[in-house]
Amino acid sequence: MMHTQPPGLYEAALPEDWPQPEALGFGQILGPYLVHAQHCAESGWHAPSVSARAALPVPMASAGLQYGFSVFEGLKAYRDASDRIHLFRPRDHARRLQHSAQRLVMPEPTEELFMTLCQLAVQVHARYVPPHGRGSLYLRPTLYAEEDALGFRPASRHRLAVAVTPCSDPVLRHNRLWAETELIRAAPGGIGAAKTGGNYAAGIAGQQRARQKGYDDVIWLDALTHRELAEAGTMNVFVQIGNEVLTPPLDGTILPGITRDSVLRLLRTEGVPVSEHRISLDELAAAGMAGQLGTAFGVGTAARLTMIDEISDGSTAIRFRDTGLATRLYDKLKQVQEGATHALREWRVAVPVPSSAD
Ligand SMILES: Cc1ncc(COP(=O)(O)O)c(C=O)c1O
Known part of the structure; x- marks a missing residue:
């Protein structure tokens, strides 16, 4: 197999019709x-x-x-x-x-x-x-x-x-999620925590089903009771109940998202009470009835942060409120990622790129 050094390393100009x-x-x-x-x-x-x-x-x-x-x-x-x-x-x-x-x-x-x-x-x-x-x-x-x-x-x-x-x-989008109660993405003891194609193969039918029902994406539930939140198609999820923010624990069935970890750190730095805790659809419905439900959002490298407006399993629709928390976190994370703040600069690793004069 030929391993060629790319011509004009560092110098190759972008094509003239390069998109904005x-x-x-x-x-x-x-x-x-x-x-x-x-x-x-x-x-x-x-x-x-x-x-x-x-x-x-x-x-x-x-x-x-x-x-x-x-x-x-x-x-x-x-x-x-x-x-x-x-x-x-x-x-x-x-x-x-x-x-x-x-x-x-x-x-x-x-x-x-x-x-x-x-x-x-x-x-x-x-x-x-x-x-x-x-x-x-x-x-x-x-x-x-x-x-x-x-x-x-x-x-x-x-x-x-x-x-x-x-x-x-990525712009800050609003999504409605379909809670899938029949198909599963991962089960205890399986490969759900590994970032591997098999998990996406297991998940694509759920994503299609969600879209056919008019939702933006699927939210997976646990494989045993089909009642507890796991994660969305390519995002970990957070929900606000009262003044606390919850996210499902890393139990081996969900991807340990790097953005999830970043958001946990940002929340803790802001002094927001956070907990890695199981969250059931029934608990969310009850919190909604009691007026305790705040915002919900998904996080991942590709989309950064997406607001979740609604989660529904077809019989129960849970609607979240925009409390401003998700927008604040989106902005903060963008600043940290783009180096617009000195906060958490240990997360950024410089890539030296020699100029054409070097
Ligand atoms: C299944 C799944 N969960 C969660 C995430 C979020 O992980 P990260 O924040 O590391 O991108 C992704 C995206 O990579 C994913 O594909």
Whole structure:
């Protein structure tokens, strides 16, 4: 396989018809390069390379395609007001990838390898990082089994590759969620806490069902009673009851979201009482009847924060109120991510991008 150094590294200009950042959307334009490293059972991790994206096919017989032995991450790089580029909480994403890999019996990339690949992916695509405040470069590090052989066993060849896509800054949306009482995404003892394709495969029918019923997305319930909130399609969820904010606990069935963790920290810093606690639909309905229900919102890397206006399972509709908390958190998180405040600056890791004069 050819691993070519990209021509004009750092210098490649954007095409003339490049869209405004607000028109980029999410995931539509992929960066031209993949930054990657191979792992062999005999020799461990090899040195990173950069290839044209099309030069890295996945073999059809690979366990990555056949059995879903593939785990991934999603993180963003932002420009600050001085045009410096930072990755947001990359080491936390590295550790989550390690946990996902461990669960699927795949080789765990070291934190340093993950950091090197992500930094290099940003460096070779530096021009694709939108201007300060108007978007980000989303990185998709993916670890997959790539050995070209059939057989259900841990593979002996894997690759960690980072693809990128420039995207708009997400606007603060309002969603209505369908609480799915028949299909499940994850069960205790399963792989719900791993960021792996199988969970999305399990979830796509629920998402479709929600949309067919006129809702924006699905909200998953626990697999045993079908009454407790788990998480939305690609977001962890928070609800405000009285003056307390609750979010479901990390019990192994939901993704331990990095944004969830960031929001918990922001809430605690503001002195808002928060609790990682089971939340049942019945408790929400009762709190609604008692006038105790405040705001609800979902959080994740792609959308940052989305207001939840309503959750319904078809028989009970729970409606939330806008108390201003979600907007405050959205603004605060955007500031922290974009380096518009010194608060929590330890979450941002600079990516040195040499200028063309260097
Ligand atoms: C199923 C699921 N839950 C939660 C999240 C939020 O996680 P994070 O905040 O790390 O992006 C995501 C998005 O990555 C997701 O796909």
